[in-house]
Amino acid sequence: MCGATVRYIDVLGAVFVTLQGSPYDRALEVLQTLGFASAVQSIRPAAAGNRTRKKPAAPTRR
Structure with a gap:
């Protein structure tokens, strides 16, 4: 399912409703919040929150 949209944010008045699943009409509600x-x-996928990777340690000379 690479490249498919499976997460949505709906705006209902002052409330942002997040949905997950595909197709849209079968998506499940995940959260209701007042903050975008x-x-x-x-x-966001869990991995996207940690985009910075540590550089490998430089090899030591013996």
């Missing part, structure tokens, strides 16, 4: 940032955070 919270809505975005709830649908």
